[in-house]
Amino acid sequence: MAKLLIIEDEKDIVQALEYNLKKEGLEIHKAYDGLQGLRQATEIIPDLIILDLMLPGLDGLEVCRKIKKDPQTENIPVIMLTAKGTETDKVVGLEVGADDYITKPFSMRELIARVKAILKRYGKKEKAYKPTLKFPDLEIDSEKHEVKAAGKAVELTAKEFALLKFLAENQARVYSRERLLDEIWGIEVAIETRTVDVHMRRLREKLGRAGNHLKTLRGVGYKFA
Numbered sequence: 001m002a003k004l005l006i007i008e009d010e011k012d013i014v015q016a017l018e019y020n021l022k023k024e025g026l027e028i029h030k031a032y033d034g035l036q037g038l039r040q041a042t043e044i045i046p047d048l049i050i051l052d053l054m055l056p057g058l059d060g061l062e063v064c065r066k067i068k069k070d071p072q073t074e075n076i077p078v079i080m081l082t083a084k085g086t087e088t089d090k091v092v093g094l095e096v097g098a099d100d101y102i103t104k105p106f107s108m109r110e111l112i113a114r115v116k117a118i119l120k121r122y123g124k125k126e127k128a129y130k131p132t133l134k135f136p137d138l139e140i141d142s143e144k145h146e147v148k149a150a151g152k153a154v155e156l157t158a159k160e161f162a163l164l165k166f167l168a169e170n171q172a173r174v175y176s177r178e179r180l181l182d183e184i185w186g187i188e189v190a191i192e193t194r195t196v197d198v199h200m201r202r203l204r205e206k207l208g209r210a211g212n213h214l215k216t217l218r219g220v221g222y223k224f225a
Contacts, residue, residue, distance in 0.1 A: 002119050003027045005046040007037030007063065008081065009055055013104075017050065020108050021115065034058025038066055041073050043220065045174050048119055050111075051098070053082030061096050068097030071172040072223070077118045081106070133168050138210040140165055149210040159184060160203050163196075167214065167224035176221040196222070 004026045008014050011032070018028045029044055031037035034055040041049060041063075049067070053060040060080060067073045080098040094101065100114055133140040139148040145161060147154045156164065162184050167175070175183070177193035185195070200222060204211030215225045 001025060001027045002048065002123075003029065003044060003046040004115070005029045005031065005037065005040055005044060005049045007031045007034065007040075007049060007055065007060070008052040009033060010052070013052075013081075016108070017111075020112060024112060024116070026115075032056075034060065034063045038063050041067055041076065042070065042174075045072065046076060047122070048115060049076055049078045050081050050115075051078050053080060061092060064098055065096045071225070072174055074172065075122075077122050079111075079114060079118065081111075133165070135168075135210075135213065138168075138207065138213060140168055147207075149207045154206050156203070156206060160199055160206070163199055164203055164207075164214075164224075167222065171224050174217055174221050174223045180222065 002025075004021060006014055006017050006028065008017070008030075009032050014030055014032070018030065022028055029040055029046060031040050035057045037049075037051070037055070038058065040046075051060050051064055055063065060082065064078055064080065067076060067078065074097075077099040078097060079100045079102060081102050081104065083104045099118060102111055102114065131141065131143045133142075137150050140161075141147070142165060147156055147161065147164065163180065166180075166183055177196040180196050181193060200214060200216070204214055207214075213224050215223050217223065
C-alpha cells in the first residue's frame, strides 16, 4: 500500500483528500503545518507528498526545498497544492523540486488522476531492474547471485543477499524493521523484528569496510548510503 502525506492547514481540504484518497487504497498521513510536515516526511518516508504552498510555521516552498535537499527524502515526488495560480508561483514551485502543481479550487478527479500517474511513474523507476549494482567497494550481481566487497567474493545467505540488494536498490530511503520483514520475509511470516538486526549485523561483518554502506537510524530503521 502506497503511503501519501498531506501537508495542508485547511482541515476541510485535508478531510476531503483523506476520504477520497483512502478509497483509492492509499495509506494517508496528515500534517497541518510546515514543520510538522517536514518531520513526518523524514519519519514516514511517504511515496508521495501533497504540499500546500501557504502554511503556518514554514511555508510550502521552504518545506519542498528542504525535502529535496535531504538524501532521505529527495526522491519523494511532491504535488504542490495552492490557491496561488500565477505563472511565477508555478515556476518557483517547480524550481524548488515540486513534480506537479494544482491550483485551488481543484477537481478531486483530476487530483486523484495525477496522484495515480505520479505513483505509477515513480514506482516503475524504483523497481527498474538492474542486473548489477556497482559501488566503489561493493558489487551486487543479481543474475549470478554474487556479492563482491573490495574485489573479493562474499558468501551470503539468501536472506542476507535479498536484504542487501533491496536496500541498495532503494538508496537513501529509510526502511523500518517491520517494512523490511514484509519485503524480505513476507507479511505472513511471524518473525520478531530483531531478526532484521541480526541479519544486518552479519551483513556488516561479512562485507567488512563495505558494510559502512548500511546505516542505522536509531528508532527508525535502516538505509543504504
